[in-house]
Every structure is written in C-alpha cells, then in structure tokens.
Amino acid sequence: MTLEAHALEITAIGFVPALQLEYGRVLTEDPEILQFLADRDLEQRLTAPLGSFERAQMLE
Numbered sequence: 001m002t003l004e005a006h007a008l009e010i011t012a013i014g015f016v017p018a019l020q021l022e023y024g025r026v027l028t029e030d031p032e033i034l035q036f037l038a039d040r041d042l043e044q045r046l047t048a049p050l051g052s053f054e055r056a057q058m059l060e
Helices: 003-010 030-039 053-058
Strands: none
Touching: 030 053
16 A cells, blocks of 8 residues: 555545544644644643643644
8 A cells, every 4th residue: 555545544635644543533734733632631731831822823
C-alpha cells in the first residue's frame, strides 16, 4: 500500500498530518491536533493557559 492510499483510508481528502483517534475519529489540521494533544494533560502545560492571548495565537 502506498503512503497516499494509506492517507486516503484515514481521511477521504488525504490530508496529512492526520491523527486517527479511538472509535475512528480523525483530526486533520495542525492547530486542532496540537490543541487536542495539549489539552489531554493540562498539568503538563504543553500550551499557554486557557483564555490567554498566547493560546489563541497557537491556533493561527
């Protein structure tokens, strides 16, 4: 299987990067993937605090 074919199995539009989660859910945009990973463990402080300007900048 080619890399392109594998990417198309995960998401019909073939976006890379893509993060496939449990139950077949998929995130396909960098900011959403980064925020999702950072929010999974807020104590690790992988991103700026909720509601801060810096956190909003992360999504640009």
